[in-house]
Amino acid sequence: MASITLEGLKKTYSGDVHAVKGIDLQIEDGEFVVLVGPSGCGKSTLLRMVAGLETITEGTLKIGDRVVNKLEPAERDIAMVFQNYALYPHMTVYNNLAYGLKNRGFNKEDIEKRVRIAAKMLEIEEFLERKPRKLSGGQRQRVAMGRALVREPAAFLFDEPLSNLDAKLRVQMRVEIKQLQRRLKTTSLYVTHDQLEAMTLGDRLVVLNAGQIEQVGTPMEIYARPASMFVAGFIGSPAMNMLPVDYLNEQGANGLLDNLPDGTDVVGIRPDDMHLAPPTAPHLIVDSTLALFEAAGAESHLYVTLADSDQPTVIRVSGQPPVAEGETLRFFVTRDALHPFNSATGKRTGD
Amino acid sequence: MQTKRMTYPGRFLPYALLAPQVIVTLIFFIWPAGQALYQSLLREDAFGLRSTFVGLENFARLFRDGSYVNSLSVTVVFAVGTTLLSMTVALLLASTVNRMIRSRSTYTTLLVWPYAIAPALAGVLWWFIFNPSIGIVPYMLEMVGYQWNHRNSGSDAMLLVIFAAAWKQISYNFLFFLAGLQSIPQSLIEAASIDGASPTKRFWTIIFPLLTPTTFFLLVVNVVYAMFDTFAIIHATTAGGPAQATNILVYKVYADGFVGLNLGSSAAQSVILMVIVVALTMIQFRFIERRVNY
Numbered sequence: 001m002a003s004i005t006l007e008g009l010k011k012t013y014s015g016d017v018h019a020v021k022g023i024d025l026q027i028e029d030g031e032f033v034v035l036v037g038p039s040g041c042g043k044s045t046l047l048r049m050v051a052g053l054e055t056i057t058e059g060t061l062k063i064g065d066r067v068v069n070k071l072e073p074a075e076r077d078i079a080m081v082f083q084n085y086a087l088y089p090h091m092t093v094y095n096n097l098a099y100g101l102k103n104r105g106f107n108k109e110d111i112e113k114r115v116r117i118a119a120k121m122l123e124i125e126e127f128l129e130r131k132p133r134k135l136s137g138g139q140r141q142r143v144a145m146g147r148a149l150v151r152e153p154a155a156f157l158f159d160e161p162l163s164n165l166d167a168k169l170r171v172q173m174r175v176e177i178k179q180l181q182r183r184l185k186t187t188s189l190y191v192t193h194d195q196l197e198a199m200t201l202g203d204r205l206v207v208l209n210a211g212q213i214e215q216v217g218t219p220m221e222i223y224a225r226p227a228s229m230f231v232a233g234f235i236g237s238p239a240m241n242m243l244p245v246d247y248l249n250e251q252g253a254n255g256l257l258d259n260l261p262d263g264t265d266v267v268g269i270r271p272d273d274m275h276l277a278p279p280t281a282p283h284l285i286v287d288s289t290l291a292l293f294e295a296a297g298a299e300s301h302l303y304v305t306l307a308d309s310d311q312p313t314v315i316r317v318s319g320q321p322p323v324a325e326g327e328t329l330r331f332f333v334t335r336d337a338l339h340p341f342n343s344a345t346g347k348r349t350g351d
Numbered sequence: 352m353q354t355k356r357m358t359y360p361g362r363f364l365p366y367a368l369l370a371p372q373v374i375v376t377l378i379f380f381i382w383p384a385g386q387a388l389y390q391s392l393l394r395e396d397a398f399g400l401r402s403t404f405v406g407l408e409n410f411a412r413l414f415r416d417g418s419y420v421n422s423l424s425v426t427v428v429f430a431v432g433t434t435l436l437s438m439t440v441a442l443l444l445a446s447t448v449n450r451m452i453r454s455r456s457t458y459t460t461l462l463v464w465p466y467a468i469a470p471a472l473a474g475v476l477w478w479f480i481f482n483p484s485i486g487i488v489p490y491m492l493e494m495v496g497y498q499w500n501h502r503n504s505g506s507d508a509m510l511l512v513i514f515a516a517a518w519k520q521i522s523y524n525f526l527f528f529l530a531g532l533q534s535i536p537q538s539l540i541e542a543a544s545i546d547g548a549s550p551t552k553r554f555w556t557i558i559f560p561l562l563t564p565t566t567f568f569l570l571v572v573n574v575v576y577a578m579f580d581t582f583a584i585i586h587a588t589t590a591g592g593p594a595q596a597t598n599i600l601v602y603k604v605y606a607d608g609f610v611g612l613n614l615g616s617s618a619a620q621s622v623i624l625m626v627i628v629v630a631l632t633m634i635q636f637r638f639i640e641r642r643v644n645y
Contacts, residue, residue, distance in 0.1 A: 053541050074547035086538035090560045099556075100546035147546075 002064035002077070002154040002187060003029045004050065009059035011045050011211075019045045021211040022059070027155075030185040032178075034202030036192055038234065042211040044159055047191045051080050051157050063154055074103075079148035080157040083164065085140045087132040093119075093143050094128040097150050104151070118150040121180070138169045145177070149184065156181070158190040162197065174200060195235050199223070207231050225339075229346045232268045232339060238301055238314040240268040240339065243286075247309055251286055256335050261350035264340035271301070271316035273337035276329065283332040288313065290327050295320050304329055384625065390618030402615075409619035418595055419603070419620075426599040429513060430577035437517035438569055441524030442562075446554070448525075449532040459529065466522035470580065474587030477515035501589060505596030508589045512597050515588060516581045524569050531565035532558070571635040575628065600624055 004027040011020035020042040027033045035043040048054040050061060052073035061069050068076045079100075087096050094115060101111045119125045122142040132140055141161065148156055161177070162170045178201055181188050192198050198205050199219040207214040207222065207230075215227040226232035232240040245257055245265050260267070278285075288304035302315040302323070315331060323329060340349045359365050391409055393402040413419045448458045465473070481501060483489050489499035501508040535558060543553045559566075582601050585591060591598035591606060598606065600620065608617025 051541075051545065053544075073541070073545045078545065080542070080545050082538045082542060084536065084538055086536065086542040088539060088543070088557060090563075099543070099548070103547035103552065147542075151546075 003027055003031075003062075004155055004187060004189065005060075005062040006046075006050070007060040007062075009046065009049060009061060010057045011042070011049060011054060012057045019211055020049070023213060025206060025213070025216065027187060027189060029187055032181050032188045032190065032201060032203045033206060034190045034192060034198040034204070035206050035208055036195060036198035036202075036234075037208035037214075039193055041208045043191045043193075043208050046208070047157055047159055047189060050155075050189060051078055052076050077154040078157055079151055079153040079155075080159065081144045081148050081161045083160045085132075085144040085161075085164075087140060087143055087147070089132055092129050092131055093124060093135070093146075096132065096143055097128075097146050100147065100151050114150045114152075115146075118146045121149070122146045137165050138173060141165065141169075141173055145180070149180075149186075153186070155187040155189065158188065160192055161190075162192070163194070170197075177201065195237060199235065205235075207234060209234075225348070226268070227348050229266070229268070229341045229343070232341070236270060238271045238316060240270050241274070241311075241313045242266050242268050242341070243306075243311060243313070244343075247306075247311070248284060248286070251284075251307070253284055254282070256282055256284055257338075260338075260340050263342045263345075264349045266341045266343045268339035268341060269333055269337055271314045274313075274315040274331045274333055276315075276317060276321060276331055278332045279334050281334045281336075283334045286331055286333070288329050288331065290323055290325050290329050293323065293325050302329065304331075387618045387621045387625070390614055391622045392615075393618075394615045395613075405615070409615045410623075413616065413619055413623070418598075421595055422598050422600055422603045425509070425595070425597060426578060428509065429516070429581075429597070429599050430574050432509070432513040433516045433520065433577040433581070434570065434573040436513060437520040437573060438524050438566070440517070441521045441569075442528050444521070444525050445528035445532055446558075448529060459526075462525050463522045465519055468519065470519060470583035471587045473519045474515050474584040477511060477518065477584075478588045481511050481514075501593075503593050505593060508593055508597045512581070512585055512588055515584045516577060519584070520573060520576055524573065527565050527569055528562070531562045535561050567638055568635070571631055571638075575631055578627065579624070 004025075006023050006025040006027075009020060009023040010018070012018050023046060025033075035046060037043045045054055049056050050063075052068070052071060052075075056069050060067055063076055063078065088099065091099065097115045097118060098111045101114060106114075115128070116125070119128055122145055124139060124142050124146060127135060127139060127143070132143065135143065144161065158177075162173055165173060174197060177190075190198075190201060192201075202219055204216060205219055205222050206216050209230050215222055215231045217225075222231060222235055226235060226240070229242065233242070243266065245260065245267060248257055248267065257267075275283075287307040289307070290302055291305050292303035294301040294303065299316055299318050300320050302317065302321075304313050304315060305311075306313055315329075341347065342349050392404060392406060394405045394409065395402050444462060448455055448462070451458065468476075480486050481488050481499065483500045483502060486499075492499045499507055501511045539557055539561075540553060543557045548556060578599070579601055581599065582605065585597055585599060585602045586605075589597045591602050601624065604617050604620045604624065607613050607620065611617075
């Protein structure tokens, strides 16, 4: 159990490729922090730097009170779950779990005890004598988790552990990882590119873009108040719609946009904040043509083309409204659903 | 594996398509092998005028003959020595090159060169290096007080042919080991290092076991190489001497048959070699069938 502190962490490849450009982050003891961002944003590199698999070009990394910049991965007291599980194919599940303990000089009884406890916790007891290739994806995933937790490390590092599973299993394993972490209260750092996974798993999210932190906060904080247009577009699905303020004024805003913060030239509107029926609060009115109707069961996505604009826009409504493609749709947005941004800086403008 | 079943309109076409392969096999493999088998049962008189059928007498004589038994043990020492030396060095080189990133292809290319050298030339090369009068190695060995002379020391001669034969095979082994190493996912090594295994321990507990299929394949290939493809090296360096010390089976077949003109005995020796090759091949196929043993 320990906190993890990143101070000005940088990674530079071959002189001029800046993969990670100075990350400051404090992960509290027992916290579950998710690093989320598009591919190539440096999130895996950052995790591997914490693990000790990549060298740190600049900055300080502390696990607990120890500076671990120069320590070998084994000396950092961390465990990692890999995207491809990285199970040792020539060893039985038992030996996969025991390998790390054997290397650390645990005696036979201790190893046996710890492996049994971990296997029971993950419900893989019946597979202990099998080789990994005889296991299904979900079972392999459990073994990989087991290998991490038998050692009772100070921190778990997860590198997109669910991305090789099918959709159904992914949801199931997501829940299990969350429950396990709640029970063990081990500090965890989890990397994913899937915003839904990030939202549901993390105590806190760190949204990364191009090697820098865009925003840190609880999932709901980030969802409710994205700090930049990037975060706004990345968190939440379908993505937030971005409409220029000038355009909305042209469509007749009834003075509703007059008191936006200084510098605002774009407003973001979540697809579920665009209503087909007029709300009681003061609202904007925008006309559009329905280009594509996508029914997803409990909800529907309406891809519309705005009047006098080629801005692609998505509306999410519950159920299945009686609309047809090609029909003209009028939708309504209240003032408090607007997220004000400046398109030049990409940042949120107060509010 | 799914095989596609072809149907041919007549009977003639499939046989015609098979014929070239069958003819080549018959003329170049089955016929000579049959000849050897037949010859091994005959004895020719000293002038090559008459042959008499002697049954298995040629084989019986071989095993009573001290020089043949000596040749067998020389072959074992030579094959084991060559295989171990070339595979160890190749594995060492492959693991070193595998760590490199930018210079990897350069090293790989350079290390493959010896394979392109003809065996006889490789032999001559090493013969020069180890030449007792003009070679550089005996000169250096003399400085540390060792008198190298493969012309009269049997063990020196054996070392020389092992060096020459192993050196030529290192390239081949190196390529296979490098490919084997590169097929081991990097994340396994990383997982092991997080699991607290030192580089040496990682090598012996993760990398080496995962290389088993490659290692076994190379083991058989190398033994076959050392036993059958090293004629030119022996011929160019020691010619089997001194005092039969490097007279391996293949070389003895040649020496007895074409120099000694004892065709019956030579043929019997070929037959024994044939049996050994068949046995080695069978071991290899057996293993390949279940080579994915993890």
